[in-house]
Amino acid sequence: MKSYNWGIIGPGKIAHYFANDLKLVSPPQKITAVLSDREKSLNDFAGEFAVKKRFLNLDDFVHQSKVDIAYIATPHTLHYEAIKACLKNKIAVLCEKPIVLNREQFLEIQQLSKTNQTFLMEGMWIRFLPDIKKLLEFVSEKRIGNIMSLKASISFKAPCDDDNRYYDPEKGGGSLLDLGVYCVFLSTLVLGKPSLVKAVGNLSGKNIDEASAILLSHDDGSYAMLESSLQIKHNRPAEIFGTDGVIRLLDPWFEKSPGIEIEMDKGKKDTIFFTWEGHGLQFEIEEVVQCVSQQKTESGLMPHALSKMILEITDEIRDQVGVFYPEYE
Ligand SMILES: NC(=O)c1ccc[n+]([C@@H]2O[C@H](COP(=O)([O-])OP(=O)(O)OC[C@H]3O[C@@H](n4cnc5c(N)ncnc54)[C@H](OP(=O)(O)O)[C@@H]3O)[C@@H](O)[C@H]2O)c1
DSSP states (O other): OOOOEEEEESOSHHHHHHHHHHTTSSSOOEEEEEEOSSHHHHHHHHHHTTOOEEESOHHHHHHHSOOSEEEEOSOGGGHHHHHHHHHHTTOEEEEESSSSSSHHHHHHHHHHHHHTTOOEEEEOGGGGSHHHHHHHHHHHTTTTSSEEEEEEEEEOOOOOSTTSGGGOGGGTOSHIIIIIHHHHHHHHHHHOSOSEEEEEEEEOTTSOEEEEEEEEEOTTSOEEEEEEESSOOOOOOEEEEESSEEEEESSTTSSSOOOEEEEETTSOEEEEOOOOSTTSTHHHHHHHHHHHHTTOSSOSSSOHHHHHHHHHHHHHHHHHHTOOOTTTO
């Protein structure tokens, strides 16, 4: 694998974890440019990670930074413009989830990736974790028989003030796009495309979903029950039920997974533990580096079709719950 020059767009919370995990990849990857909208965050990040090229403007970043790969970690509503600018300038893109706001925006960036023969991937980091790999192995080996249903929920008591992105429609706020996308991702990964989507939610005064409850059903009779919330705190496993047993991802959204459990109806129970250094973002970084060095435009593990399917589902959920981002869609 090669050591690439990375540019960071949006040096906030997750970008700090990402910058640290870049050092864990072999060979270590270099951050050579950073872009922010505010001088203070730009200089703080550049100082901490010894980044030479600093930009306050997207246009200058794409034309002058000479980076090979951009990692985009701005608030969701800004992903679309940043992705387009990078792809048009043949800068490979790893963009945080949700990659863009809706299917229509996705079709446009997918086409740009194709036309410019430039790599594009959604940073659905859990896709690359060892416990998800183990889950897929168990499912394909039919270790719990035929998969019948999946239960997943994710919640976090978000600070309810105008300064944070969770409640701010300008920043693509709401529990679904911030948290629920992980549950939708897990369901599509295991059960595929649903034939029916049903959702209800609680809307804030600014029309973002403080909580969403979702049912997905499939032609083969399998279904998923999903939930996201900014109002409660809980720590539940994600559970995948089969005709012969259940698989539990014990804390599926946490950066240090406590493992995966498989329990057979006949009583046998095993837990498999995984440990790793850092935040766990190095696994997605390795995939990007490998794909870019092989001149691919998409990853086989987190392909464009999967990101598109997730957005088709979140579009439908937002329609039913009543969440819109009028400034950006
Ligand atoms: N936090 C997590 O654990 C996590 C996990 C996975 C994915 N994500 C995703 O990552 C994205 C960012 O989340 P976060 O929690 O890291 O948010 P955050 O801490 O608010 O960071 C966002 C960063 O983007 C910068 N920014 C804002 N507008 C910009 C612009 N026009 N151009 C360039 N930079 C700009 C902000 O600068 P200022 O600081 O100056 O405002 C800030 O540094 C979201 O899409 C989220 O879904 C986050």
